[in-house]
Amino acid sequence: MTQIHRVxxxxxxxxxxxxxxxxxxxxxxxxxxxxxxxRVLAAASAEAPATYEQKLAVAVKFGRGDDxxxxxxADRDFxxxxxxxxxxxxxxxxVRVAAExxxxxxxxxxxxxxxxxxxxxVFAAFxxxxxxEKQEADAKRQRDLARTAAAASIDVVAxxxxxxxxxxxxxxxxxxxxxxxxxxPKVKAAARQAREGGDEDRQRFIATGMxxxxxxxxxxxxxxxxxxxxxxxxxxxxxxxKKLAANRIGLTVTDELLDLPDRDFIIKVWNHGPDxxxxxxxxxxxxxxxxxxVWKEFIDSGVHQAKxxxxxxxxxxxxxxxxxxxxxxxxxxxxxxxxxLAYWTGKALAGTPTELDAFLRVGQYDLxxxxxxxxxxxxxxxxxxxxxxxxxxxxxxxxxxxxGPELGRRTTEPGHTGxxxxxxxxxxxxxxxxxxxxxxMPLSRITVKPTTRLxxxxxxxxxxxxxxxxxxxxxxxxxxxxxxxxxxxxxxxVKDAKGNRAHPLHQCKKLKAGQWNEVVVPLGPTLNGxxxxxxxxxxxxxxxxxxxxxxxxxxxxxx
Numbered sequence: 001m002t003q004i005h006r007v008x009x010x011x012x013x014x015x016x017x018x019x020x021x022x023x024x025x026x027x028x029x030x031x032x033x034x035x036x037x038x039r040v041l042a043a044a045s046a047e048a049p050a051t052y053e054q055k056l057a058v059a060v061k062f063g064r065g066d067d068x069x070x071x072x073x074a075d076r077d078f079x080x081x082x083x084x085x086x087x088x089x090x091x092x093x094x095v096r097v098a099a100e101x102x103x104x105x106x107x108x109x110x111x112x113x114x115x116x117x118x119x120x121x122v123f124a125a126f127x128x129x130x131x132x133e134k135q136e137a138d139a140k141r142q143r144d145l146a147r148t149a150a151a152a153s154i155d156v157v158a159x160x161x162x163x164x165x166x167x168x169x170x171x172x173x174x175x176x177x178x179x180x181x182x183x184x185p186k187v188k189a190a191a192r193q194a195r196e197g198g199d200e201d202r203q204r205f206i207a208t209g210m211x212x213x214x215x216x217x218x219x220x221x222x223x224x225x226x227x228x229x230x231x232x233x234x235x236x237x238x239x240x241x242k243k244l245a246a247n248r249i250g251l252t253v254t255d256e257l258l259d260l261p262d263r264d265f266i267i268k269v270w271n272h273g274p275d276x277x278x279x280x281x282x283x284x285x286x287x288x289x290x291x292x293x294v295w296k297e298f299i300d301s302g303v304h305q306a307k308x309x310x311x312x313x314x315x316x317x318x319x320x321x322x323x324x325x326x327x328x329x330x331x332x333x334x335x336x337x338x339x340x341l342a343y344w345t346g347k348a349l350a351g352t353p354t355e356l357d358a359f360l361r362v363g364q365y366d367l368x369x370x371x372x373x374x375x376x377x378x379x380x381x382x383x384x385x386x387x388x389x390x391x392x393x394x395x396x397x398x399x400x401x402x403x404g405p406e407l408g409r410r411t412t413e414p415g416h417t418g419x420x421x422x423x424x425x426x427x428x429x430x431x432x433x434x435x436x437x438x439x440x441m442p443l444s445r446i447t448v449k450p451t452t453r454l455x456x457x458x459x460x461x462x463x464x465x466x467x468x469x470x471x472x473x474x475x476x477x478x479x480x481x482x483x484x485x486x487x488x489x490x491x492x493x494v495k496d497a498k499g500n501r502a503h504p505l506h507q508c509k510k511l512k513a514g515q516w517n518e519v520v521v522p523l524g525p526t527l528n529g530x531x532x533x534x535x536x537x538x539x540x541x542x543x544x545x546x547x548x549x550x551x552x553x554x555x556x557x558x559x
Contacts, residue, residue: 006431046475047111049075057124058082075114079103082122091133093365097444098125099334100484105535107389135321136361142314145250150206152172152247153214156439167202172196174210179410183221186213199354207311208304215244238299240263245269245303249279260296263287269303278313282306319353320362329364337381338442340369362521367445368558369535370419373402380422380440387437387480387536394430397547399423400438414466416457416516416553424477424537427468427551435504435547437480437538443557446532450524451559453487454479455501459551460513465548471513473548478504478519479555487520490538496521504540516553523557534556 038228055071057557062085064070070081083099086092097510098121105113140216144163147170149409151158156177160172184240217239234285239258242265246253251272260268266286273280282305286298286506326349333341344367348359383535386392402420415421429432460474480488480502490503497520500510511517535555539548 029489046500047115048113050078050115054118058118061123061126062086075118076103076110077116092126092129094120094125094128094272095130097365098122099442100531100533102365104482104486119261120460129316132170132360135318137553139318143321146206146311149247149250150210152253153200153244154178154187158460165373167206168195171202171205171388174359184214186216186220189213205353208308211244211304215240218244241296245299248304248307249273261300266295266298276307278309279303302487315353318517319356322353322356324347325360326356329360336442338444339381340367340371340378340441340443341445343371343378365445366447367443368528369443369446369558370556370558372415372554373420373422374418375420376416378441381442382439385439387439387482387534387538389555391437392435393424395428395539398426398436398438400440413459413551414533416459417553418553421459421551421553422478422537422555423549423551424539425469425547426539428473428539428541428545431543433542434534434540435540435542436539437536437537439534441535443535448523448527448532448559449559450528451526452528453559454481454521454555454557455519455521456555457516457518457553458511459516460555461551462513464514466547468547469549470544470546472509473539473541473544473546474513474550475511475545476504476508476538476548477537477550477552478502478507478537479552480504480538481523481532481557482536483527484531487530489527490540492526494521494526504538505542508541 022250052071055073056065058078059065059067059071062082064085068221068513071078073081079099079102083096083103086099089096095189098117102113102117102121103110146156147162148158150170151162151174154174154177156162156174162173165173171191171194175188175195177190178188182190187210190205190209194202194209222228222236222240223231227235228236241254242258242260245251245265246257246269249269249270250270251257257265257268266283270280270283272288273283280299286294286302289295326345330342330345330349333345341364344359345364348356348363351359370379373379378402380402382398386398392398393437400422402422413421413423423442424438456479458477460471461469462471462474462478463469478490483489490501492502494502496502498510500506502519502521509521511519535557537552
């Protein structure tokens with residue numbers, strides 16, 4: 001029987017972002033006496049449960065106001081029910097994550113966490129979802145306008161295929177439409193160049209490059225038409241310039257529009273442009289002039305330059321809004337000790353505007369964990385902290401924290417990669433019932449996929465490091481994971497790549513003491529779809545006594 005079966009009374013639901021202890025860098029004395037009943041955590045919540053009216057307000061928010069049974073549930077069960085209601089709805093991602101954080105909190109904190117979710121946090125998360133949807137809709141509308149204008153420059157009406165794919169799809173489809181059309185050689189060349197370039201090249205092609213290439217192609221047709229007089233060529237060029245200008249700003253092209261005198265055409269542009277836009281301001285300035293050269297210059301280039309400024313202003317505003325959102329996300333993650341989310345948010349903030357946008361739209365909900373515990377990488381959120389009430393039984397002098405010279409300690413125990421590693425140690429005081437599970441970091445937004453695996457390197461130490469350490473004891477250690485449904489890795493039956501169960505007890509003597517061992521655990525085949533909430537380190541050996549000690553490094557959860 002595994003140790004978790006002997007502690008069934010303790011509900012193993014741990015924090016996925018709720019603060020629990022301050023990180024300490026200490027070297028506990030290995031000879032401390034074992035606590036009789038394990039570590040006792042904080043007292044139960046002093047807050048009263050959420051009221052019927054408060055739950056009813058949440059139920060109404062999600063169209064469940066007539067579900068009396070739902071409203072009468074206990075706080076945590078109510079939060080789980082709301083989570084089940086929204087978990088498959090991509091429009092309610094923030095609500096789903098907030099619910100997971102609440103109902104996966106430590107047992108001594110879960111009541112407060114669920115009450116806060118019901119009273120305030122669910123509404124704040126709902127508002128974040130709405131704001132995100134609006135931002136995505138606004139961005140889609142701007143993309144559609146830009147693509148419609150670009151397609152119109154070659155007399156193509158943008159269909160669903162052109163509007164709904166990626167920028168790369170749009171460029172490819174345009175290239176396919178002009179590949180065999182002798183009218184658009186410069187558009188074809190520009191599309192090919194954009195296809196071979198990066199994201200910014202494709203965005204530039206859609207925003208300006210395609211229209212510019214189309215104008216050059218039109219100018220070339222007119223210049224090559226030997227039968228037209230110079231006056232006819234000039235008139236044709238003027239009409240073509242107006243058509244490109246109208247297409248660029250989404251103004252419907254008609255013969256009546258193209259036949260307007262230049263100043264009247266500019267007034268049409270003025271009235272069509274959004275109030276406060278650069279296009280409108282430039283059109284007003286051109287209209288004020290009585291110089292035909294100013295009018296022609298506006299139609300030929302000024303309107304395009306103004307549209308470029310509008311696009312850049314919109315991009316700058318979106319980038320600033322994205323940065324503000326990411327900074328809030330990072331601050332919240334840091335406060336919740338979710339340092340993995342804080343790490344990836346920081347990387348996104350340091351990247352390009354396109355990378356930041358992708359992270360906020362998709363990436364933040366699909367994270368990996370990759371750390372060797374070096375400076376600047378994901379660090380443990382806790383040290384020397386029991387994973388749940390009574391998670392440490394008959395083991396004393398427990399430790400699970402960083403070790404390395406960067407921490408101001410002399411050491412001859414470098415990590416597998418770099419100089420820092422996660423150290424574990426303790427003293428087993430009972431030969432029939434001993435285990436110690438210590439939490440390392442909360443994790444959120446990591447969902448197991450079919451190809452996801454956990455890997456890490458572990459160095460079980462021998463008594464050459466400390467005389468009280470027994471090499472065999474040091475091997476009875478493994479990384480454990482907790483999932484949002486309350487289940488865990490150690491009792492899942494999942495085996496590592498060497499055929500050993502991913503449970504500390506089943507790693508005993510399978511690891512080699514005195515050297516680094518790589519442990520690789522395929523999670524996907526058995527645990528696909530589960531959401532990870534906590535990473536902990538467990539020692540579990542009912543039939544031995546004495547010290548154990550070792551290092552863990554290069555932890556990775558990824559596809």
